[in-house]
Amino acid sequence: MEAPTSRISAQVKSSRMEGIRRVLRYRNLYLMLLPAIAYYIIFHYYPMYGATIAFKQFSIIKGINGSPWVGLKHFETLLQLDKFWEVFWNTIVISLYRLLFGFPLPLIVALLLNEVRKMAFKRTVQTIIYLPHFISWVIMGGLLINLLSTDSGIVNQVIRSLGGSSIGFLSDESYFRSTLVGSMIWKEFGWNTIIYMAALAGVNPSLYEAAWMDGANRMQRIWHVTLPSIRTTIIILLILRIGGLMEAGFEQIFVLYHSGVYRVADIIDTYVYRTGLADGKFSLAAALGLFKSIINFVLLIIANQLARMKGDQGIF
Amino acid sequence: MDNSGLGAKLFQACNYTFLGLITLLTLFPFWDSLIVSITPISESMQSSVHLFPKTVTFEAYEYIVGMKQLWSSYGVSIFVTVAGTILSMIVTTLAAYVLSKSYLPGGRAIMFLIVFTMMFSGGIIPTYLVVKQLGMMNTVWALIMPLMVQTYNLIIMRSFMASVPESLEEAARIDGCGDFRILVRVVLPLSLPAIATVSLFYAVAKWNEFFTAVMYITDKDVWPLQLFMRAMLIDNEAVYQSGGDSPFLLGQSIKMASIMVSTIPVMLIYPFFQRYFVQGATLGAVKE
Numbered sequence: 001m002e003a004p005t006s007r008i009s010a011q012v013k014s015s016r017m018e019g020i021r022r023v024l025r026y027r028n029l030y031l032m033l034l035p036a037i038a039y040y041i042i043f044h045y046y047p048m049y050g051a052t053i054a055f056k057q058f059s060i061i062k063g064i065n066g067s068p069w070v071g072l073k074h075f076e077t078l079l080q081l082d083k084f085w086e087v088f089w090n091t092i093v094i095s096l097y098r099l100l101f102g103f104p105l106p107l108i109v110a111l112l113l114n115e116v117r118k119m120a121f122k123r124t125v126q127t128i129i130y131l132p133h134f135i136s137w138v139i140m141g142g143l144l145i146n147l148l149s150t151d152s153g154i155v156n157q158v159i160r161s162l163g164g165s166s167i168g169f170l171s172d173e174s175y176f177r178s179t180l181v182g183s184m185i186w187k188e189f190g191w192n193t194i195i196y197m198a199a200l201a202g203v204n205p206s207l208y209e210a211a212w213m214d215g216a217n218r219m220q221r222i223w224h225v226t227l228p229s230i231r232t233t234i235i236i237l238l239i240l241r242i243g244g245l246m247e248a249g250f251e252q253i254f255v256l257y258h259s260g261v262y263r264v265a266d267i268i269d270t271y272v273y274r275t276g277l278a279d280g281k282f283s284l285a286a287a288l289g290l291f292k293s294i295i296n297f298v299l300l301i302i303a304n305q306l307a308r309m310k311g312d313q314g315i316f
Numbered sequence: 317m318d319n320s321g322l323g324a325k326l327f328q329a330c331n332y333t334f335l336g337l338i339t340l341l342t343l344f345p346f347w348d349s350l351i352v353s354i355t356p357i358s359e360s361m362q363s364s365v366h367l368f369p370k371t372v373t374f375e376a377y378e379y380i381v382g383m384k385q386l387w388s389s390y391g392v393s394i395f396v397t398v399a400g401t402i403l404s405m406i407v408t409t410l411a412a413y414v415l416s417k418s419y420l421p422g423g424r425a426i427m428f429l430i431v432f433t434m435m436f437s438g439g440i441i442p443t444y445l446v447v448k449q450l451g452m453m454n455t456v457w458a459l460i461m462p463l464m465v466q467t468y469n470l471i472i473m474r475s476f477m478a479s480v481p482e483s484l485e486e487a488a489r490i491d492g493c494g495d496f497r498i499l500v501r502v503v504l505p506l507s508l509p510a511i512a513t514v515s516l517f518y519a520v521a522k523w524n525e526f527f528t529a530v531m532y533i534t535d536k537d538v539w540p541l542q543l544f545m546r547a548m549l550i551d552n553e554a555v556y557q558s559g560g561d562s563p564f565l566l567g568q569s570i571k572m573a574s575i576m577v578s579t580i581p582v583m584l585i586y587p588f589f590q591r592y593f594v595q596g597a598t599l600g601a602v603k604e
Contacts, residue, residue: 112331293436
């Protein structure tokens, strides 16, 4: 009875030795990976652990570990807070507007650009439209104020010279969200167009020839050849957008907003920033941040599953 | 192929017009701010639609260039961009190379844990507490370390390196090269397009970094350019209190001149490197 077990344990031991030997064989590779692993542990996984302060009464002196547990207290506080529902709603509304108006435009521009035969024109347009992607939101904010301010902004000057009265694009609650969404689209549509263009460059030209031989017109060609060819890219970008639905654009809003438009423009991130860092309510702010992360995660999984159910590849 | 027919001609005419218009629309804000920046300060306060300047002056630029804070912020941003990009590239390249080896035990698990950080994060506050605990507040390291590796860039590098033929590496190994030598001598020279693209992504991101600066930097001595620019440009609260009009604490031409001065580095490299940006979009579109 002894012999088989010891043989098995010997086998286990030798396979474990084998494992260790394999790891040792690649020790140089692991060593090269070490800085990145350290970075991810310190700046990503430790903060994930730090998010436990959402269930604690955090105090700077006691630190993350020493602060006492309080269970779901902060989440209960949040749910009773009118402000919570306001920022939650704003986040979703601004994101949905961006998705609704911002998602189709780059695709349309890419399809139109794909029909252009003059290469010089095509290149010029491509090069210019994604320039704003590489300009920071602070600079963009400055440009927008220059364009849109009620007194000296050129847009309002044009409106006035046409007989209208100035519009508070950046100061009026009823226009602020449109300004946010519009300027976000203006800054990012070019870059997203380039992503589609990259995918379009991979479409096999013989497909177009075949479609032409079959007598397909322009619309039919776009519908039956171009769109199906870049379907994967469209789906992947859509999944990523849905997974980022809780990201309504902190930097942009932080640069452009002010107390007069908090009611329509204060989003989860800006509120977390003010509650946590300005008011020092770390645990409450962390609870809200965690809430956001979890929703984002769930949305990403759902979108991915939906894409897979429809027969497309997901992102994972 | 289908340039015949009135319908096709009409379509092309509309198409070119539309694309031309959105291109002009993209450029216009930059053009307008350039024009305002060279308008005399006294004139820029008056309302007048200006597509071209009436009188050209560089007084706004002289004012900006005379500001000490501009140069100290420029210095901080240059340091963060150069040192940060070098550090990011070293760490990202090493990791991407290792993770491109499908035979590495545990490699897939580590890759999963890295990609997972794109889907789930601890949030703003816990990250802030970590940076504080590390004593990085109000130092340039707060602008460099928390963003050292961008997972998206790591993925681009990794997929590119995975396409380097294994046989080349085998040959080098037989010649007695170790892993590090293979990376430097064989894989890196073949990965230059990815290296150029990713370095550029890192550099632009670091030059424009605003979020981390707002979170971790309050000391004016360590202000990067973006914080200086915010102080120069953004006075929403004052504008709102005054009922929508900008109170012109600083002349509009000075603000626009500061935009020009701080955007020049990006604008200068843009025409030369723009094909690498496009390459980045292409590489990013390659699914794992």
